[in-house]
Amino acid sequence: MPLVTTPAIVLSALRYGETSKIVRLATREHGVQSAIAKGALRPRSRFGASLQVLSEGQAQYLAKEQRELHILTAFDLLHLHVALAGDLPRYATASVLGEVMLRFAPPDPHPESYDLFRDALEALGQAPTPDVDALGFRLLWHLVSVLGFAPSLEACARDGIRLPETGALPFSTREGGALCPACAAEHGATQLPADAREDLTALLDPGAALPRLDGRHGAAHRRLLARYVRYHLAEGAELPALEFWLRRPWEAA
Amino acid sequence: MSAIEALITELARLPGIGRKTAQRLTFHLLQQPPEQAGRLASALVAVSERVRPCEQCGNLTEEQPCAICRDPRRDPALLCVVEDASAVAVVDRSTDFRGRYHVLGGRLSPLDGIGPESLRLDPLVARVRGGEVREVILATNPSMEGEVTATYIQQLLAGLNVRVTRLARGLPMGGDLEYVDGVTLAHALVARQEVS
Numbered sequence: 001m002p003l004v005t006t007p008a009i010v011l012s013a014l015r016y017g018e019t020s021k022i023v024r025l026a027t028r029e030h031g032v033q034s035a036i037a038k039g040a041l042r043p044r045s046r047f048g049a050s051l052q053v054l055s056e057g058q059a060q061y062l063a064k065e066q067r068e069l070h071i072l073t074a075f076d077l078l079h080l081h082v083a084l085a086g087d088l089p090r091y092a093t094a095s096v097l098g099e100v101m102l103r104f105a106p107p108d109p110h111p112e113s114y115d116l117f118r119d120a121l122e123a124l125g126q127a128p129t130p131d132v133d134a135l136g137f138r139l140l141w142h143l144v145s146v147l148g149f150a151p152s153l154e155a156c157a158r159d160g161i162r163l164p165e166t167g168a169l170p171f172s173t174r175e176g177g178a179l180c181p182a183c184a185a186e187h188g189a190t191q192l193p194a195d196a197r198e199d200l201t202a203l204l205d206p207g208a209a210l211p212r213l214d215g216r217h218g219a220a221h222r223r224l225l226a227r228y229v230r231y232h233l234a235e236g237a238e239l240p241a242l243e244f245w246l247r248r249p250w251e252a253a
Numbered sequence: 254m255s256a257i258e259a260l261i262t263e264l265a266r267l268p269g270i271g272r273k274t275a276q277r278l279t280f281h282l283l284q285q286p287p288e289q290a291g292r293l294a295s296a297l298v299a300v301s302e303r304v305r306p307c308e309q310c311g312n313l314t315e316e317q318p319c320a321i322c323r324d325p326r327r328d329p330a331l332l333c334v335v336e337d338a339s340a341v342a343v344v345d346r347s348t349d350f351r352g353r354y355h356v357l358g359g360r361l362s363p364l365d366g367i368g369p370e371s372l373r374l375d376p377l378v379a380r381v382r383g384g385e386v387r388e389v390i391l392a393t394n395p396s397m398e399g400e401v402t403a404t405y406i407q408q409l410l411a412g413l414n415v416r417v418t419r420l421a422r423g424l425p426m427g428g429d430l431e432y433v434d435g436v437t438l439a440h441a442l443v444a445r446q447e448v449s
Contacts, residue, residue, distance in 0.1 A: 015268075018269065044425070044427075044428060044432065046432065048437055050434050080397075084397070088404075088405050091363065091397070092363045095364050096363070099363075099364060240366035241364045241366075244363040244368055245363065250368075252369070
């Protein structure tokens with residue numbers, strides 16, 4: 001069994017038996033992998049407090065060929081991202097990012113998504129509270145884009161015809177972006193108002209200033225993003241963190 | 254489905270018990286005198302019929318309110334908030350804490366879809382508003398989810414004129430600095446105490 005050493009972030013940690021944990025790891029070199037951390041729950045375990053959800057470190061595991069569950073031998077903690085636990089909206093957003101990685105990142109090397117996810121957790125932890133919402137939108141759109149589902153806004157998602165640079169646009173979640181009038185008439189689309197288009201363009205551009213989204217626009221954008229993720233990535237699977245983030249239960253308190 | 258198969262299936266639903274262990278337990282039970290299986294069955298039925306969450310604190314009990322809430326020697330001004338009823342037993346057995354408890358029934362976990370509405374937070378706020386509680390001790394687990402739950406409760410109780418504290422985190426007794434992880438050591442350093 002070859003020993004693999006790779007940067008990794010814990011996506012989920014399940015208790016297994018009396019003393020062990022099964023973890024799903026986003027690894028930089030090998031995609032999403034599962035491993036058992038034997039004895040991780042013992043008081044004097046070598047894993048200590050390192051196997052928390054969203055903790056970042058250097059993982060070492062014995063890779064079992066043809067098997068889906070490897071043996072985690074070490075996890076040297078580099079960053080625990082405790083700032084994410086500073087408030088529920090921040091943690092909920094980080095959880096959606098983790099869920100997207102957990103469900104949709106491939107079990108093959110995909111450093112782009114790993115690097116983006118790692119940087120996203122750091123940015124989210126450091127963001128001022130009023131920016132958490134908009135930053136969360138931007139990070140999620142970027143992660144979706146890196147995973148190969150970037151929404152098209154400049155050209156028709158069906159026939160590639162260039163679209164006007166400003167103004168409202170027909171948008172189809174199913175087709176993966178904006179449509180030209182002909183394709184919209186044929187395949188159906190909802191109208192993306194000019195200001196929502198501007199916001200989405202700014203969110204997709206890492207160099208642009210974060211748009212200020214009021215409650216109504218934020219809610220509409222959240223629904224659009226959730227619909228997009230569900231359609232392109234979920235394939236009917238349940239996404240509890242996404243649903244949690246969508247219904248914002250902390251607002252009812 | 255045969256009776257043996259039905260028992261194996263039910264046992265295998267329990268946490269930490271796979272199908273092989275369920276089979277072993279089933280055949281072990283079959284080798285015992287019938288009275289032993291009967292006692293086990295009776296105990297299971299009694300637990301499910303008689304044990305309920307305490308209406309005040311959420312701890313598991315056969316009587317309302319539970320023995321801890323009824324105990325007049327306990328300090329009602331101290332309230333220890335824990336995730337699950339099992340933690341009540343651990344804290345009560347291992348420490349000389351003589352206050353009362355509040356069981357949340359879980360912790361905030363977006364990945365499991367568990368939000369504030371799934372926890373016993375309204376009863377907690379009501380107990381604090383009742384005016385008897387002077388200090389709420391947040392004893393949620395030292396995990397990310399436990400931390401976010403503690404932070405959420407702290408924000409929920411802000412302005413209710415109650416002291417909110419969190420269990421300290423640090424080095425375990427009998428441990429060895431060489432083997433302590435950086436996070437625990439960092440917490441221990443931040444929460445260091447003066448020795449006099």
